[in-house]
Amino acid sequence: MNLVSYLGPLLQNAGVFIILALGLNLINGIAGQFSLGHAGFWAVGAYVGASYGVFFAPAFLPDFVNLLISNVLAIIAASIAGILVGVPCLRLRGDYLAIATLGFGEIIRIIINNLDVVGGPRGFTNIPHWSNLFWIYLWVVICVVMLANLLRGTHGRAIISIREDEIAAAAMGVNTTKYKTLAFVIGAGMAGLAGSLFAHAQQFIHPSSFSFMWSVIILLMIILGGMGSMTGAIVGAVFLTFLPEFLRLFGETVSEWRMVIYSLLLIFLMLLRPQGIFGKHEFNLKRLWPVKTGDAK
Amino acid sequence: MNVVLKADALTMRFGGLLAVDKFSMEVAPTDLLGVIGPNGAGKTTVFNMLTGMYIPTEGRVSLLNEDVTDLSPHQITQRGMSRTFQNIRLFKDLTVLDNIRLAGHFRLKYRLLNSILRTKAFKQEEENLITEARELLKIFSLEKKETFLARNLPYGEQRRLEIARALAIHPKVLLLDEPAAGMNPNETKELTALIRWVRDHFQIAIVLIEHDMALVMNVCERIYVLDHGVEIARGTPAQIQSNPAVIEAYLGAST
Ligand SMILES: Nc1ncnc2c1ncn2[C@@H]1O[C@H](COP(=O)(O)OP(=O)(O)O)[C@@H](O)[C@H]1O
Ligand SMILES: [Mg+2]
Numbered sequence: 001m002n003l004v005s006y007l008g009p010l011l012q013n014a015g016v017f018i019i020l021a022l023g024l025n026l027i028n029g030i031a032g033q034f035s036l037g038h039a040g041f042w043a044v045g046a047y048v049g050a051s052y053g054v055f056f057a058p059a060f061l062p063d064f065v066n067l068l069i070s071n072v073l074a075i076i077a078a079s080i081a082g083i084l085v086g087v088p089c090l091r092l093r094g095d096y097l098a099i100a101t102l103g104f105g106e107i108i109r110i111i112i113n114n115l116d117v118v119g120g121p122r123g124f125t126n127i128p129h130w131s132n133l134f135w136i137y138l139w140v141v142i143c144v145v146m147l148a149n150l151l152r153g154t155h156g157r158a159i160i161s162i163r164e165d166e167i168a169a170a171a172m173g174v175n176t177t178k179y180k181t182l183a184f185v186i187g188a189g190m191a192g193l194a195g196s197l198f199a200h201a202q203q204f205i206h207p208s209s210f211s212f213m214w215s216v217i218i219l220l221m222i223i224l225g226g227m228g229s230m231t232g233a234i235v236g237a238v239f240l241t242f243l244p245e246f247l248r249l250f251g252e253t254v255s256e257w258r259m260v261i262y263s264l265l266l267i268f269l270m271l272l273r274p275q276g277i278f279g280k281h282e283f284n285l286k287r288l289w290p291v292k293t294g295d296a297k
Numbered sequence: 298m299n300v301v302l303k304a305d306a307l308t309m310r311f312g313g314l315l316a317v318d319k320f321s322m323e324v325a326p327t328d329l330l331g332v333i334g335p336n337g338a339g340k341t342t343v344f345n346m347l348t349g350m351y352i353p354t355e356g357r358v359s360l361l362n363e364d365v366t367d368l369s370p371h372q373i374t375q376r377g378m379s380r381t382f383q384n385i386r387l388f389k390d391l392t393v394l395d396n397i398r399l400a401g402h403f404r405l406k407y408r409l410l411n412s413i414l415r416t417k418a419f420k421q422e423e424e425n426l427i428t429e430a431r432e433l434l435k436i437f438s439l440e441k442k443e444t445f446l447a448r449n450l451p452y453g454e455q456r457r458l459e460i461a462r463a464l465a466i467h468p469k470v471l472l473l474d475e476p477a478a479g480m481n482p483n484e485t486k487e488l489t490a491l492i493r494w495v496r497d498h499f500q501i502a503i504v505l506i507e508h509d510m511a512l513v514m515n516v517c518e519r520i521y522v523l524d525h526g527v528e529i530a531r532g533t534p535a536q537i538q539s540n541p542a543v544i545e546a547y548l549g550a551s552t
């Protein structure tokens with residue numbers, strides 16, 4: 001087997017999952033709002049992007065322009081879904097928010113399953129092949145730079161303060177509802193982007209591509225890498241994209257027990273390094289010249 | 298009299314418990330007032346009603362001649378009243394500098410897009426914010442610790458940082474909930490001087506809840522005494538110290 005044709009799709013998926021994990025990390029890890037519906041926003045983006053490609057895209061436009069239009073539409077659609085879900089749900093705390101977002105993800109999947117125009121349970125086929133490694137990783141870079149800059153500004157600090165102590169944040173004049181919603185909408189928009197890139201890379205999407213299990217796996221990516229760390233989200237996404245392929249080397253049985261292996265992995269992680277591989281830290285060259293944080297060595 | 302903060306018959310019920318009963322208070326622009334009373338008297342509940350954390354069952358709060366009773370905590374903070382908490386509520390995993398910078402959040406004018414694109418407005422405002430934060434840290438002798446995580450500060454410094462953070466709001470009224478709790482006598486003494494200095498320097502009103510009688514009698518110009526949610530006395534430190542009801546309910550109990 002040709003290594004490029006084997007690695008290509010895997011790297012594509014890794015890029016898509018990096019964007020998904022970065023978005024969920026903003027919601028769960030940085031704003032501290034426990035969401036379990038990320039696959040729902042991913043689905044919205046994928047189906048909106050794919051619908052544009054199949055039904056509306058003018059053929060005279062170059063592919064990359066059509067891809068960008070599809071990306072933008074997917075971001076807008078998923079962000080709107082983010083507002084619709086976020087505004088009522090972000091009033092809920094902890095477990096309740098998780099359940100409400102989980103419900104949203106399932107509702108989206110069921111709606112798509114019953115939408116005949118986009119193939120319903122048969123899946124959505126013949127999506128134009130516009131995205132590739134270049135576009136996916138260009139977007140990865142844009143997302144990383146955008147998020148890093150966001151977090152170093154006052155809006156990012158406001159989002160972090162909510163995770164740290166919501167009551168203190170409000171006492172410091174931070175409109176907590178606004179910034180929770182902002183984090184949620186940006187995260188959802190990024191999932192939408194990932195959906196559109198994914199659809200135009202795969203050319204075929206199916207409602208079960210976006211099942212609850214995927215929300216859990218994306219969550220696992222950020223838990224593994226370290227909630228609140230972008231570096232962690234990236235490493236977690238790449239790791240969990242390649243792990244199933246690695247397991248396949250050991251035969252079908254091991255591969256089928258994938259979810260069990262993930263669970264064991266999670267248990268070991270909780271025992272050995274509950275904060276995830278990177279904790280809340282980022283990969284940073286400056287760390288070679290450490291500043292005093294008062295942390296015990 | 299010019300009034301910056303007015304509590305008008307504030308009442309708070311938690312189910313069957315009457316935690317605060319018709320508490321009224323008027324605060325002038327550079328007042329330094331104390332609220333005292335035994336544990337569970339309702340002092341913190343008063344602060345929570347003033348700052349919008351609790352919606353009073355009855356009564357009104359007005360800040361700088363505006364009725365703020367129904368506003369949320371961040372709106373009240375933005376209108377010029379900030380506070381500290383009895384159980385310190387710092388952003389523990391953020392640096393000392395970031396704790397202070399957060400208090401400047403609502404005053405900054407640059408937009409999300411400015412920070413994503415690192416524009417001039419972003420850099421300029423952030424620079425000013427840091428300069429100002431450092432000045433505050435200096436006042437509170439925390440300038441050498443700006444890169445420390447808040448949770449790694451000793452207790453007394455955490456208390457000071459929380460006051461510095463509340464001042465970074467640029468408040469007209471500052472509420473301190475047991476600022477000396479957990480401090481040693483030496484730290485308490487320094488804090489006493491600091492509180493007075495802050496009032497004089499920033500020309501703001503300060504209302505503090507405190508158990509340390511030496512601190513309260515030393516620094517407060519007027520004192521409100523609460524017992525079981527009811528105001529049993531108000532007056533100057535001298536009047537309070539000789540008030541039989543207070544001695545009975547509070548000072549008597551502790552000596
Ligand atoms: N959120 C709440 N729910 C129920 N009871 C409360 C709440 N907050 C305070 N209380 C009760 O109100 C009374 C006054 O509490 P508090 O204001 O904290 O007293 P203090 O600060 O004077 O020690 C106490 O009996 C306390 O248990
Ligand atoms: Mg109290």
